[in-house]
Amino acid sequence: MVFRHLLGFSGVDLRRITFSWVSAAEGAKWADIVNSTSETIKKLGPYDSYHAVAGLKEKEAEYVGN
Amino acid sequence: MLEIKQKARELLESGKAQVVIGYGKGPNNTTRAIFVRKPEDADKLVLDDTCVQNLALYIYKHEVRHFGKEAVVATLPVLRSLLQLASENQVKDNEIIAIAITPDNKVVELDSFAAIEEHVRLFNTGLTEDEKDLLKKINAMGLEERWAFWNKEFSKCIKCYACRQSCPMCYCPRCAAEVNQPQWIPVAAHQHGNIEWHIMRAMHLAGRCINCGDCARACPVDIPLNLLTYNLIEELNNEFKYTAGLSASQTYVLSTWKLEDKETFIR
């Protein structure tokens, strides 16, 4: 809850993050959550504002050669 | 102020303390922490509006512990830090003498956590109205705007870690930011790594930050990074009725489960 709040306050899109508690015996619940989460995210489209920033990390990797 | 000097001299003369951590004047009329070890040096102590640094930072450093029994000139943030550190088993009861000021300007000597707890209750420990307004402003921003706001702020960060060094609650001998096997946080001060650093720092201080503001004051590029943890103070207050640094015996909010905890965010 606290971490979610922190992400929200920092401007991260919370619609793209799902927190859940699924027991190993709850296969159906798990499938359900994965399906509905990926559906929501598909509807929202690519997370451009984050990709713009994440790209920098790849550039760094190129630069330091790993 | 005179009484602070007297109290410090008394403590040093009687041998009740071997070092008094307090504020003194540095070059160019700056205020800085000083460590008084001789009674005759007690005159160097000052206490005025410029004395904002959280001196609790020094109490557990072994260079200072090495001097012997410590006394510290304790403003409200220092006292709250002491209680928070106590609840995290970083200081023991009766180990440190706090020289504090009552709301009616009297100097008191607090030598137990119980006395500090009682003293802290005399003060308002919440965020100031200005701080609350800033939080409201950020919370009222739209998603894109808030992301842009923090990205702009974080992009200034040069990863000097002054914010971490200035925080009394950041006492880990090896910070996760410096662990390189595996490397959790990218070292370079690029945007991706900066976001990770700030979120990690704030999360590690969630429920531990006592709103002294030293991290933001230490930041050479003026990132209002204290707002990240202040926002969590409000959140923990609202959701769990929890405030850090009010009691030496309270258990850490994020590692305690209570029946009445809300789980509204979990599906």
Ligand code: SF4
């Ligand atoms: S996070 Fe900042 S405001 Fe909070 S206790 Fe640490 S230095 Fe003080």
Ligand code: SF4
């Ligand atoms: S003090 Fe400021 S610049 Fe230095 S690491 Fe912290 S936020 Fe970044």
